[in-house]
Amino acid sequence: MVGRKQIHLKQHLSTKEIEDLLNEYNYYYKIYLRLLFIRMIDKGEKLDYVCELLDITIPTGYNWLNAYNEGGFEGLKPKFAGGRPSKLSTEQFLKLKELIEEKVDNGEKLSRKDVHKLIIEEFNVDYSLKRVGEIIRKCGFNYNKAYPFLYKAT
Numbered sequence: 696m697v698g699r700k701q702i703h704l705k706q707h708l709s710t711k712e713i714e715d716l717l718n719e720y721n722y723y724y725k726i727y728l729r730l731l732f733i734r735m736i737d738k739g740e741k742l743d744y745v746c747e748l749l750d751i752t753i754p755t756g757y758n759w760l761n762a763y764n765e766g767g768f769e770g771l772k773p774k775f776a777g778g779r780p781s782k783l784s785t786e787q788f789l790k791l792k793e794l795i796e797e798k799v800d801n802g803e804k805l806s807r808k809d810v811h812k813l814i815i816e817e818f819n820v821d822y823s824l825k826r827v828g829e830i831i832r833k834c835g836f837n838y839n840k841a842y843p844f845l846y847k848a849t
Contacts, residue, residue, distance in 0.1 A: 704733070704736050704737055704760065704763070704764065705763070705764045707763065707764075707767035707768065708733075708767065708768060710734070710737060710738075713730060713733060713734045713737065714734070716730050716768065717730050717731065717734065725773050726771060726772060726773070728749060728751075729759050729763075729771040730768075730771065731749065732745055732749055732751070732756065732759055732760075733759070733760075733763050733771070735748075735749075736760065742756050742757070742760070759771065782820045782822065783814075783818060783820060783830075787817075787818050787820075788830075788833075788834075790817070791813070791814065791817065791818070791830070791834070792834040792835070794813060794817065795810065795813075795831075795834055795836060799836070807824055807827050807828050807831065808824070810827055810830075810831055811824060811827045814827065814830075
């Protein structure tokens with residue numbers, strides 16, 4: 696019979712600290728689930744049982760345990776790496792936001808197509824209209840349902 700190597704939990708955090716973190720990260724599902732996993736292992740539950748209870752695979756359980764042992768609480772945080780870099784730099788994005796605010800404050804009514812043209816003229820970057828709408832929302836603007844013009848979100 697092939698046995699698994701037992702990995703013991705290192706005491707990076709006390710039980711009270713784990714409980715406090717569970718309360719603090721209640722709305723962050725991924726971190727909460729990992730903290731719950733660590734708390735159950737800390738209380739003496741078997742890894743196989745905890746994995747079954749939380750509906751995760753055993754290798755994932757071992758990955759979380761190793762991550763916690765190596766990095767403590769920081770090791771449990773998901774590492775979102777990458778994605779495609781934005782066509783606009785942060786500075787360009789902030790400048791675009793200022794330009795839109797300026798035009799709206801001057802009483803201009805901008806549609807999504809107007810912002811699309813503005814991005815092409817100012818930064819020579821072509822986005823789809825869908826992405827322009829996402830950028831507009833990220834800038835803090837929104838559309839009124841009846842009129843497709845920008846207004847400041849409150």
